[in-house]
Amino acid sequence: MNSVKLKTLLAQDISDPTDFPKEAPSLQTLDAAVRCGICANYFDGPVSLLCGHCFCSLCIRDVISRQGSKAVCPTCRTNMNESQLRPNPGMEDVVTAWKLARPCILTLAKPKPNEAASAPDTPDRHLTKKRKRSPSCVPGPSRTSSSDAKSEVDVIPSSDAPTGDVPKPDDPVACPLCAKIVRYEEINKHMDNKCAPSPSNAPPKSQKAAWSSLMQGPKSKGKEKEKAPAVDEYLPKVSYDTLKDKQLKDKLAEQGLAVTGDRAMWTERLQRWTMLWNANLDKSAGHRQSRGELHKELKRWEEERKNRKKKATVDEDHAKKQNEEFKKLVAAARPKKSKGSGSAVAASSSPPPPSSAVQPSEQDVIVIDDDLEMQDDL
Amino acid sequence: MEQLTTSLAPPRANPKPSVTNSSQQVAGSVAKRLGNELMSLMMSSSPGISAFPKSDGNLFEWAGTIEGPAETIYAGLTFRISISFPANYPYVAPAIKFDTPCFHPNVDINSGAICLDILQDKWSAVYSVQTILLSLQSLLGEPNNASPLNTDAAAVWDTPDIFRTQLMKHYRPVKDAA
Numbered sequence: 001m002n003s004v005k006l007k008t009l010l011a012q013d014i015s016d017p018t019d020f021p022k023e024a025p026s027l028q029t030l031d032a033a034v035r036c037g038i039c040a041n042y043f044d045g046p047v048s049l050l051c052g053h054c055f056c057s058l059c060i061r062d063v064i065s066r067q068g069s070k071a072v073c074p075t076c077r078t079n080m081n082e083s084q085l086r087p088n089p090g091m092e093d094v095v096t097a098w099k100l101a102r103p104c105i106l107t108l109a110k111p112k113p114n115e116a117a118s119a120p121d122t123p124d125r126h127l128t129k130k131r132k133r134s135p136s137c138v139p140g141p142s143r144t145s146s147s148d149a150k151s152e153v154d155v156i157p158s159s160d161a162p163t164g165d166v167p168k169p170d171d172p173v174a175c176p177l178c179a180k181i182v183r184y185e186e187i188n189k190h191m192d193n194k195c196a197p198s199p200s201n202a203p204p205k206s207q208k209a210a211w212s213s214l215m216q217g218p219k220s221k222g223k224e225k226e227k228a229p230a231v232d233e234y235l236p237k238v239s240y241d242t243l244k245d246k247q248l249k250d251k252l253a254e255q256g257l258a259v260t261g262d263r264a265m266w267t268e269r270l271q272r273w274t275m276l277w278n279a280n281l282d283k284s285a286g287h288r289q290s291r292g293e294l295h296k297e298l299k300r301w302e303e304e305r306k307n308r309k310k311k312a313t314v315d316e317d318h319a320k321k322q323n324e325e326f327k328k329l330v331a332a333a334r335p336k337k338s339k340g341s342g343s344a345v346a347a348s349s350s351p352p353p354p355s356s357a358v359q360p361s362e363q364d365v366i367v368i369d370d371d372l373e374m375q376d377d378l
Numbered sequence: 379m380e381q382l383t384t385s386l387a388p389p390r391a392n393p394k395p396s397v398t399n400s401s402q403q404v405a406g407s408v409a410k411r412l413g414n415e416l417m418s419l420m421m422s423s424s425p426g427i428s429a430f431p432k433s434d435g436n437l438f439e440w441a442g443t444i445e446g447p448a449e450t451i452y453a454g455l456t457f458r459i460s461i462s463f464p465a466n467y468p469y470v471a472p473a474i475k476f477d478t479p480c481f482h483p484n485v486d487i488n489s490g491a492i493c494l495d496i497l498q499d500k501w502s503a504v505y506s507v508q509t510i511l512l513s514l515q516s517l518l519g520e521p522n523n524a525s526p527l528n529t530d531a532a533a534v535w536d537t538p539d540i541f542r543t544q545l546m547k548h549y550r551p552v553k554d555a556a
Contacts, residue, residue: 014417017418018418018421039410040506062469077502
């Protein structure tokens with residue numbers, strides 16, 4: 001029952017570099033290279049610092065907001081500040097392309113089913129089991145078909161073929177002029193047309209689906225640009241302490257934010273909103289979220305904070321309730337202590353302590369909660 | 379916006395039933411990162427270190443083991459540690475302590491507290507469980523005797539015979555070293 005919980009936690013679409021087999025360390029490295037060192041997810045609105053290190057805009061802004069004027073690059077500890085952040089659209093494109101290509105490459109890199117089944121070693125079984133969770137090859141348009149397994153067998157040898165071999169008519173080849181991937185039988189026509197996309201571009205045959213979707217990538221980015229929010233100016237950094245309550249409220253209203261809670265709450269809400277807003281602007285127009293989505297994001301953040309605080313109070317309450325119990329146990333354990341330390345430890349840890357398994361006394365619990373609260377306030 | 383109002387209401391009188399539930403929802407992004415770290419740690423076989431959540435329902439409390447590095451005075455010994463992640467991990471360092479008594483210049487023999495800069499003021503959000511465990515492993519063989527937490531241990535570090543005797547006097551083998 002309990003183990004199910006952990007599994008569901010882990011199963012919620014957490015992808016990581018080890019999804020790729022050990023036999024392909026370069027793919028693991030590649031997958032790790034397009035992830036943010038802070039959140040371990042793919043770069044979302046990547047920005048570079050002066051030292052060159054790259055992070056999600058929101059992640060690094062969070063670091064800066066905590067470290068203030070003493071902020072340093074999490075990777076190399078070079079001093080940095082918010083004004084250094086520069087969007088890295090190149091990396092953004094790489095991430096977009098990689099996300100699209102990943103499922104296909106996973107399929108291609110996976111040991112063939114029959115091989116995996118016959119392989120006797122157990123660690124590998126774990127690997128394949130894990131990879132089953134990852135989505136099969138469905139990039140963009142669902143062109144993949146059930147003949148995937150077959151296509152692997154067909155495609156892989158052709159790419160590995162010695163250079164002297166003449167490609168088959170269906171094989172993808174790079175155009176020597178524009179580097180676009182074209183089927184071998186169409187390469188001449190393609191070049192005769194001055195590399196214009198062939199009008200009769202029939203959907204690739206299913207057995208080529210994996211490779212072609214991999215090579216072609218996303219289409220026509222230009223048109224999505226109109227989606228961006230109308231106002232796209234960075235919100236300035238404000239020293240909230242100097243503002244009067246009325247001014248703070250006006251600022252909140254200006255951004256369409258709630259004015260519930262106390263002054264501290266307003267400030268935090270404004271700060272988080274500024275962070276979300278500015279981080280969103282670091283993304284290229286096509287990737288930006290709408291104002292409404294940002295509001296939802298802010299709401300989620302407030303919910304999380306609420307839960308965090310609640311958790312802390314719950315632990316405190318629980319500690320108070322259990323205090324009597326703890327005292328009894330301590331009293332019971334004391335006499336034994338003189339005889340042998342081992343038995344005393346066993347006795348004091350035997351009560352059924354709930355979520356907070358290790359805390360033997362109320363004080364310990366409260367200290368930990370205080371820490372949490374303090375960190376929240378940072 | 380009504381929901382925001384409720385979020386500011388004082389905690390309910392008896393919020394107990396939601397404990398497990400809320401602990402899981404505390405921070406989706408944190409749980410995600412921890413899940414990610416767990417995967418990486420399990421799949422990449424780093425010799426001599428391991429870590430896993432203590433209970434199945436809570437991703438924020440882990441237990442780990444560190445084997446003493448070969449050719450150091452700790453060779454052949456295994457130490458159990460506990461790792462407790464704050465809700466704002468990785469912006470804030472996890473709390474780490476030795477559960478196995480460890481006689482070491484930078485480890486408190488009683489509480490298991492560790493004096494290591496990257497766990498305190500030099501913490502960086504790009505560190506992970508794996509980097510922490512590796513740092514601790516190398517700390518075993520290369521203590522920082524300049525700022526000792528256990529002055530006795532620092533004093534006898536240069537006399538390996540005495541040090542080893544003290545070390546073994548305190549050491550308790552890990553029961554389940556798997």
